[in-house]
Amino acid sequence: MSIPAGVDFVLPVLFLHCDPKFWGKDVEEFNPERFSEGVVKASKDDIAFYPFGWGPRICPGQNFAMIEAKMALAMLLQHFSFQLSPTYSHAPHTLITLQPKHAAPIILHRI
Ligand code: HEM
Incomplete structure (x- = not known):
């Protein structure tokens, strides 16, 4: 696909994250276990999980954001x-x- 320079290109993450082709028939179910072997093995395509983008412009803050979220949840769940x-x-x-x-x-x- 050829895209002219300067064009804003946005992928609809919601569609990608709800596509049974990548996530299976139970895609609509809340199932954190699907990530038990890591993000890459959770879906049938290793870039189907796309919250932080992909490629050379992928979010550089993703590890920080995930650690921050886990720490906040862990602190809340203690109380x-x-x-x-x-x-x-x-x-x-x-x-x-x-x-x-x-x-x-x-x-x-x-x-
Ligand atoms: C849940 C939290 C976050 C989400 C969902 C998120 C998501 C994203 C997405 C989708 C992009 C665009 C990637 C692309 O163009 O392909 C991006 C870019 C970026 N993010 Fe995040 N982000 C998060 C947290 C953070 C944090 C905590 C930082 C910094 C501490 C950060 C810094 C950046 C920067 C600097 C870019 C621009 C990278 C570039 O254009 O080269 N983000 N982020």
Whole structure:
């Protein structure tokens, strides 16, 4: 594919991450176990997982971002358990990154 210089090119990450061709028939199910052997083995194509882009312009902050997220979760899970609020309405929304359109209200329980 030949793309003229200066053209902004955006891949729809939501479509790529929800494509059963790469992720299998259970693509819509929440299944963290699919990453148990690492990101590369989680899908049928090693670039089907694309949250940080790919190639020479891939996000240089991805390792930092993942460690930061894991540390924040680990710190929270020491003190709280979570429950999705009954008011949550599922509406994934792409705004550069994938976000919940109507926020993601959660109920925290102190452990
Ligand atoms: C969950 C958090 C993050 C996500 C989802 C994310 C995602 C992305 C994506 C999709 C790109 C574009 C890659 C491309 O053009 O192919 C990008 C670029 C970039 N990101 Fe991140 N990023 C995150 C966190 C961070 C952090 C924490 C830093 C710095 C500490 C960072 C620094 C950058 C920089 C400097 C670029 C531009 C790279 C370039 O154009 O050469 N990002 N990021």
